[in-house]
Amino acid sequence: MAAGATVHTFETHLADVDRAIYEEFSLRVARHPSETSAFMVTRVLAYCLEYEDGIGFSEGISTADEPAVIARDLTGLVTAWIEVGQPEAERLHRGSRLAARTAVYTQHDPAKVLARWEGKRIHRREEIRLHSFDPGFVEAAASLVARRNALTVSVTERHLYVELNGTSLDSAIHTRPLG
Template identity: 55%
Template sequence: MALSSTIFQFAVQLADVDRGVYESLELRVAQHPSETPAFMLTRLLAYCLEYREGIAFTEGVSAGDEPAILVRDLTGQITGWIEVGQPDADRIHRGSKVAADMAIYTHRDPAQVIAQCAGKRIHRAESIPLYSFERGFPESLAKTLQRRNSLSLSVTERQLYLDLNGQAFETLLSEQGLAQSAQ
């Protein structure tokens, strides 16, 4: 018998000063049995940091050819493709061809993602940002995770100030590009 996903609820107060986005969100996030809490929290943070009209979680690891997060316009056209973790070069290449905007968020060492893409053909690699958090950040968040969560996220000059269930956290969101690894 297959294990089912665990559902987490998040009441999110988002204040992204960098982009001028201020929202109150009620999110239900499914953690697939093969996902770590750090991966699931990276998906949640990526959703918040990329938040705009038309954004949605996909079936993720359950749907092999979709990214973790998609953005669609009013016609249903895919405009944003957001990968999480350590996607392979083929997924990045395909996503970059499908959507005008592409981003990768990783909870791992970004050098691993870049190394995995080294020498591979990736469409528009020079325009794909790779975002990462300070080492151990998602893992420390996971220690305070509950089934029902209160999350306040403020972003100023790529510095994240986060309150999860009454505990304060802070990290810098680093950005690197894939251009050095692609042909």
Template identity: 45%
Template sequence: MALTSTMYSLRIELAHVDRGVYESLDFRMAMHPSESPEYFVARLLAYCLEYAEGIGFSRGVSDPDDPTISVRDLTGTITTWIEIGLPDAARLHKASKAAPRVAVYTHRDPTVWLRQIAGERIHKVDQIAGHVFDRELIDELVARLDRRMTLDVSVTDGTLFINHNGTTITGQVTPMSLVPA
């Protein structure tokens, strides 16, 4: 018997001071059985950091050619392609040809991955926005993961302040260049 996704109900008060985005979000998010809790949390945080009108999650493993998260305009055209983790060079190349803006958020150490993709052909690699989450932030949120969660997420100068049940968790999202030094 195949395992099914676990659904999470999330209420988030988002205050992204750096971008001037202030929203009350109420949505459901699925964790696929093959998805790690760390990846799930990174995906959730990337959604918050990139929040804009038209943002949405892919349909998951059933549609592997879609971006993990995308922002689409009113015509359905992808304006922002967002990947989580350490995607391969071919996927980044495809993304940068398909969307005017591409962002990668990772919860893992990107050192080896950056060396691996350094010699690969990636369209407009210098324009891909890379971001690395503090591992402690990810681990702290994974430890608090619950099927129904209410979070206050504030972002100021690249620092995330996440309030969950009266406890504030703080961590950085550090910019990362995909261009070899």
């Protein structure tokens, strides 16, 4: 955990009807002082929306060679490389070479994020998906975050329903290919 990081706990109930995943778990999320609450919420949502065996958060800014969220199989092989925010094209290129699947979740305007990658070399670009949410959704969720959180995440027909500390929010999950 990074020095000066604030730890947030999310007692999470996940019901992803689209993927038939129903789980309960506790997430301990270290938020570095330079990390915005919107970025942290996007990390947590990416974790939930990509949930699978072997998923976890990377060590954060201290490990620049890993994404925000990563999944590994039992042998340690990277199966999913999940970036958050607006990563550099080089990171996506590296991640898509290492992992069977690469995705990006952003709290930013997706058109601007895609524009950053135009003309840049990205391995298997056409297989990578950029996921975003309705304008204002992540910011509204971020305003509700406390040190200890009760989080329910439900997904059905690519629509996201979140209850965070007793407040309900919802958003479409917008998905765009990079290629």
